[in-house]
Amino acid sequence: MIRKKFSLLPVLCASLLLLSSCAGRQPDSAEKAKNVHVLSFAERQTVADKLDPALIRAQNRLGLRLHEKLAESAKDNILLSPYSIFTAISLAYQGSGGQTAEEMARVLGIEKIGKEQANASVRTLYTLLGDAGSGVRLNSANSVWYRKGMEMKEPFIQTAENSYHADVQAVDFENGRTVQEINGWVNEHTGGKIPAILEQAPDRNTVAILLNTVYFNGAWQNPFDxxxxxxxxxxxxxxxxxxxxxxxxxxxxxxxxxxxxxxxxxxxxxxxxxxxxxxxxxxxxxxxxxxxxxxxxxxxxxxxxxxxxxxxxPRFKAESSLELSDALVAMGMKQAFDPAAADFTAMSDAKPLFVSSVLHKMVLDVNEQGTxxxxxxxxxxxxxxxxxxxxxxxxxxxxxxxxxxxxxxxxxxxxxxxxxx
The missing domain is CATH 2.30.39.10 (Alpha-1-antitrypsin, domain 1)
Known part of the structure; x- marks a missing residue:
């Protein structure tokens, strides 16, 4: 019997947006109400003190290690969101087991932290980033799209929804409207600056896509004239x-x-x-x-x-579109990409289930008003x-x-x- 190879696309968009063309526009009360309670600086500090500093260091170092690998290809501009990439891979990590989980934890730098503590820190960061202070808009969003008929395990869905505040929905990947829906979700959550992440329908073996977006719009405290x-x-x-x-x-x-x-x-x-x-x-x-x-x-x-x-x-605009699979494999996250060895049984019992692609898009706009x-x-x-x-x-x-x-x-x-x- 021939078994189908089911591919998982975690971070099909670890997409981040740095935009300042309308810098300084603050979210209105309705926007804030949709996110989280607006915290004072002292309240934010109380929440920040609960974060495990090891998790923050892990995210920053992940960005630096990826940058080092990507710099080997000698690109002029290398743009990354360590937070976005870490969050998307961490969400996939919640569905992993065995050696696959061990390798992912080492690459993420959280092998001594564990899944539960990592989830708690993700929830805390979501609260903090939901209100970045006056003059700044900062929004992060996650979503999980999986093939209709695939049995996604309930504990994974609950973690995705409760810790990552992810939208989780079953879809038909072979329906052209699904691509429009996914691109529409990305467009909405990046303020229209990344209008699409998919150019065509995913490979027919794709059974799940995990997305993270980060949108930031900040006005300089003291603008340039x-x-x-x-x-x-x-x-x-x-x-x-x-x-x-x-x-x-x-x-x-x-x-x-x-x-x-x-x-x-x-x-x-x-x-x-x-x-x-x-x-x-x-x-x-x-x-x-x-x-x-x-x-x-x-x-x-x-x-x-x-x-x-x-x-x-310099006043400038820059953007990048990166495939991170090779860099992640070189950093030690090997088994997750191996159809014969990957273990994502905490997500689904579909076999084989593995990571097929990790894409990262970023847009950066720096001008007199903000960045x-x-x-x-x-x-x-x-x-x-x-x-x-x-x-x-x-x-x-x-x-x-x-x-x-x-x-x-x-x-x-x-x-x-x-x-x-």
Whole structure:
């Protein structure tokens, strides 16, 4: 008897959106009512204190490890949402067992945490991210789409709905309307910035698709004046230059300078979320700086001293579409992709059931009004010193960025920009 190979597409869209074209528009009361209770800063801190810091570190390190693997293909711009990717894979992990679960837990970095504690942290993060403060919209959503007639186990469905707040529904993947429904769900939950994740009906062996989306729209706490934006040179890694619009602002900033790099933190809204930019110093490449960040990300996860200065930053839009399967296999998540060995019996008894694809889409828009990205907090480095006098930081060459939740240390978005043109 020939057994059908049932493929599972977890993270068919770990899709994240960084958008600021309408930055500053805050969700109205109806939107907030649909999400969660609006928390004060003190209430959010109380909730944040309940989070296991190991889970936050795991998510950030997953992003850095994936970035390292993806950088081997030498893309100009590498854009990731560690939170989105972690959440989607973690949802699939809830349905895994045996060695498959062990490998997934190691790649996620939660082998010492366990499923129940991971679920509790996911629920806590959902509460925190549901209200990101004034001047910021931040929405995350999950969904599970599975083939009609397939028996999905009730404990998995309950976990998906209760811990991940996922929409779970049985569909006919061979019906063209299903593709429209899935793309419509993605379009709705990314504010229209990622209108589709599926170009055609899934492979006929696909039995489930797990999706996570993250939408962020943040207004700068202190916007850039468009009148100060001028054309300037941006030097690419091959030492050629391109003309890009360079925004400029002066003032007081969290700033740090080391022999290897300059770093600045630009806050959004009420300051809970920030963008951190790390710019390699002359004589140091972005690859050198990334080695240091991967070796010890905590270096960039403490507050900087404040200094007066000027920042020049490109105004740009970037997007990426990545297939993460090879990178995840290289990181040790092998059995999940093996039709003969994958164990997702906690999700369904369908056999074989395995991961066939992991896709990640991201759109990033940085302009005078706002952005979305990630911010990092940083610790004092050996050999560093507070900047003397007024600083100048001209982001005119490849750089690292991230958008961080200051209360938890979570990197919602991160990446490197090698060509903003």
């Amino acid at each position: 468009p009148k100060d934006t001028t054309e300037g040179d941006f030097t690419l890694s091959d030492q050629t230059t391109k003309q890009v619009p360079m925004m400029k602002r002066t003032g007081m900033f969290e700033f740090k300078q080391t022999p290897e790099a300059q770093a600045i933190r630009l806050p959004y809204g009420d300051g809970r979320l920030n963008m951190l930019i790390v710019l390699p110093a002359g004589g140091h490449s972005l690859a050198d700086v990334m080695k240091g960040i991967r070796k010890d990300p905590s270096t960039w996860q403490a507050r900087f001293e404040h200094a007066s200065g000027e920042i020049r930053l 979305e990205a990630a911010a990092v907090t940083e610790m004092a480095m050996a050999g560093s010193a507070p900047p003397a006098g007024r600083f100048e930081m001209n982001v005119d060459r490849p750089f690292f960025f991230c958008i961080e939740d200051g209360q938890t240390g979570l990197w919602l978005f991160m990446g490197t920009i090698g060509n903003p043109a």
